[in-house]
Amino acid sequence: MDPAASGLIGIGGSRSRVLVCPRTLWGVVSRRPTGNRCPAVATVRVVSEPDGTTDTDPFPALLRIGSLRHWFDASDLGRGADLRFERIAMGESNEVFVAHRGDERWVLRRPAAVPLSVDGANRIMEREFRFQRALAGTGVPHAEPVALCTDIDVTGAVFYVMEFVDGLVAGEPVPVELGGPAATRRIAEEMLDALGALAAVDHEVAGIADLGRPEGFLERQVDRWRGQLESYRQRELPGVDEVTEWLAANRPSTTVPGVMHGDFNRHNMLFAREVPTRLLAVLDWENATVGDPLMDLGYLLSGWSDDDPDLPKRAEAVARWSERSGRQPEALGWYAAMSTFKLACMLEGVYVRQSEDPTREASEFIAQLVLDLIARARRLADAGADW
Template identity: 40%
Template structure:
C-alpha cells in the first residue's frame, strides 16, 4: 500500500466523529484529531493511514457507493480479525471497529499498520532475496507457516460458529463452481469436465474444518524488511470462510505441480530457487498437525477453481466491460490452469480411475 494524494476532507470522512470514537476505544492520542492520508492498494475497500498520538494505524471501510454485499463483507472481515486477535497468526491486529455504520456512515475497522513488502507489489524479489537463493527459500517456508498457523486456530472457541458452512464442503465444490461459471461462460475450456469428474470421484474421506483464507498465495501476504525472511501479515481476507484449510495449502502451492516449482508459474514473481514441494509439505504438517496425504486432490481443485474464478474477469474483458486492461492476460492463464488440473488428474491414481 502506498500513500495517495487524497485528503480526508475530500473523501467526506467526519474526522471529529472518528476522533471521538478513537477516544471511546482507548486508542493512542486521546483528544487529538487524527491525521489521515488516503492509501492506494484497496480494490474492494478504501484504506486510510491514521496518525494520532505517535501511533500509525490503518482504517478500512467500503466506499460510499458500495453494494450491500460489499458492506456485509466488511462486517465479516471485522468479525474475523476480532477472532484472530491475540493468536499467533501473522496479521494486522485489530485496534477497533464499528459494525453499525453509525460513526462514519459505513462499517469500518482500524488495524495496526504493517511495515513490510508484498511480492505482488514489487514484482521482483527485493534485496537480499534477489541474489540470495537460500534466503529466498525461507520466504516459501514462511508462506506455508502462516497458513499452517491459521489452520490450527480453534474457530469455534473464537466465536466463528456460523461464519461458513463446512458441512459437505467438498461435495459442493464442483457443482457450485460450475454453476458460477455457467453465468458467464462464452468459450470452451479444454479439460474442465475431465478435471471436474475426477474431483467428484476423489474427494477426501477424512478432513477437519478450519479457517480457510480462500486466496492464499504470495500476492496476499506481507514480509518484514530484510533477511531472514519473516511473514509479517496475511492480508486480503475477503474470501475467508470455514472450510478445508488444506485447499489453502493447495492454492499456495499452485506453482508446484511437481516436486520442483516452475519458475514462471506465477505471473507476478519468479519461483526459481524455491524449496521442493515435499519440504514444504513436511513443514506444514509439523506446524499444523494435519496430514497432507491428499495434496494432489487439493492441487487439482486449486488449479481448476482458480481457472473458473479468473474466467469471470476475462469474460468481462472480452465483452467490453470496464475492467483493468491487465485482465487480458487471464485468457491464456485460465486455459493453462484448467489444463494443468486435467493433466494432473490424468496422471494420478484415483478412486474412479
Template identity: 40%
Template sequence: MTAPPGLDLDRLGAWWGTALPGSGDRLSAELVAGGKSNLTYLVTDGTGRWVVRRPPLGHVLATAHDMAREYRVISALRDTAVPVPATYALCRDESVLGAPFYVMEWVEGRPYRRAAELAELGVQRTRAIADGLVDTLAALHEVDPDAVGLGDFGRPAGFLERQVRRWKKQLDASRSRDLPAADELYARLAADVPPESGAGIVHGDFRLDNVLVADTGTDAIVAVLDWEMATLGDPLADLALMLIYHRLGSTVTDVAAAPGFPSEDEIIARYTASSDRDLSHFGFHLGLAAFKLAVILEGIHYRHLHGQTVGPGFERIGDAIHVMLDAGHTALKEHR
C-alpha cells in the same frame, strides 16, 4: 488532500473520533498498492497510522466480502501462534462509507510478490522466508477453532462439496462470456469429491504476498493479511491454492522461481512434518484451487469491464483465467 476512491474522509472522520478515542478526526488516506478485491487504505491523523478495509466498489458477490467475518477471525487469532494485526473497530453502518468496514493495526513489514525481489536477498534469506511461510500455514491449521471462539465460524462437514458448488455459483454470478473449460472442470470436480482430511481454520488465499515479512532483517512473518475468504473446512485447500499460485508462475506471483525457494515437494514435506493429514487425494485439492482462482479472477474481470475496479493492472486479468482452468484440468490427474 483528495480522498481515494471508496473513502469519504469527512464521514470517516466524524465516525473516527467516537470509534477510536484519543485519535484525531482530521484524516488523510491513500489506497495501498496491491490487492484486487477488498480495498485497503493507509489512514493517518498526522500522528498514528491505521489500516481501513472495505469491500470493492460496485458488483459484489454474496458472502465474498464480509467485513464482519474478516474482522472476527483476525481478532480471534490475536493470541495464537499465527501473527495478525491488532483490530480496533468494526463499522456496520453503511451511511459512513457506503459499505461495512473495519480498522486494524498498521504493521511494519514487506510483502514479496516477485522472484526478483527475493533474489536481492540471497538464497539463505529466501529459504528462511519461504520456510516461515509454510510454518505459519501449518500453525494456522493447528489452531483449535473452538479454543479461540470460532467453533461456529463455518460448517466443516461437507466443506469440499460445498466449495465446488459455491465457486460454480460465484462463476455464474459473474459471467460475461462463455467459458466451456470452466464448466467442464466444475463437472469433473463435482463427480469425484474425496473424503476430507479433517477440519480446521482455512485462510482461503494464503500466499507470500498476503503476508508481511519483517523489514528489520529477521525475515520473520509478522502478519498474515487478507482474511476475506476465511472459514472452517479442510485446510488442505490452503496448501493446494498456494502451490497452484507457484505453478502458474508470473500469472499472479512468481516467487517460487527465486533462487533458494523450496520445491513443491520440499514445501509439502515441511508442511506434513507438522501435520498428519492424508494427501492421497491432493490432485483434487489442486484442481479445486485452480477452479476457485479462475472464478475469483473472472469476478475481477467482470468488475473491470463495468468500470468498478480501482487501480492499474486489470486489463489482462481476463486472459489469465484460461491458464488457471488448464492448470485445474492437469491437476486432477495427480494423486499423492
C-alpha cells in the same frame, strides 16, 4: 506457453491490478504491485480541521472526516490530534487507508464505494475483523484488529481499524531489504509455518464456528464453482468438463474442518526488512471461512515445482506444514486441481465484468490466463489425486 512464465505482470482496469508470479502459483494473484509495502494507487492526504471540515475531500464516497474524527475520539484512538488519511490500495471489493493521528497510525479497511453487494460487503468486513481477532495467541502472524464500526452513518459502510504493520511484500524479484532472491526459500518456509499454524487453530475454541459451514464443504465445491462459472461465462473454455468430472469423481471422502484463509499467497503477506526476514502479517482475510485447510495448502502448492532450486521440495513443504498443523494431508493433488479450477472460475468472472463495463477494456491477458489455469488443472488431474 503460460504467460506467467515470462515474469511478474500487472493487469487490470482502472480500479484494480492482478499480479501473476512467474514459475509457480505460490504467489498467484494480488491487487498490489510487487516489492512495496501496500503501495498507493493514488496517494492523497486528507487533514481534518478542528470543526470537522476538511481542506480537501478527495474521497467523498469513502471517508466522512468529521464523523470519523468523532468515532476515533470515542474509540480512544489518538484523541484530539489532527486526523489524516492516506489511500494505499483500491480495488474491486475493498479500499485501504492509513490513518495518521499525531505520532500514531493505523490501517482502515472498508468496502469499495460501489460494491457488488452492499450487505455482503458489510458482512465481509465484520467477518474479517472476527477472524483476525480470533488469531490472537495462535502463532499466525497478523495485523491486530483494533476496532470495528458497524454504524454505517460514520462512513456509509461497515469498516474496521487494525494496527499498522511496517513490512514489505515479497514480490518478484524479492526485495533486497528482505534478502533478495536468496531469501526465496526462507519466505516459503515462513509461509508454510504460518499456514500450518492457521490449520492448527481450533475454530470452536476461537469463537468463530459460526463463520463457515464445514459440513459438506467439499461436496459443495465443484458444483458451486461450476455453477458460478456457468452463470456468467460467454465463451468456450476447453477442458472445463474434463476437469469438473474428474474433481467430482475423485473428491476426498473425509475432511477435518478448520480455518482457511482462502487466498494464501505471498502477495498477501508482509515481511520484515531484515535478513533473515520473517513474516509479520498475513493480510486480506475477505475469503476466510471455516472449511477444509487443505484447500489453502493445495492452492499454495498447486504450481510448486521440484525443479525450482529456490524452493523446498514439495514433499519437504508438505512435511513442514504437517508438523506445524498436526494434520496428515491426503489427496493433495485433488486440492491443487480444485484450487486451480476455482481460481480460473473467479478470474473468468473478472474478465466478463470487464467485458461488460463500457469504461474498461477487457484484459486479454486474463482471458488467456483463465485458459492456462484450466489447462493446468487438467494436468494436475492427469497426475492423480495422491501426491
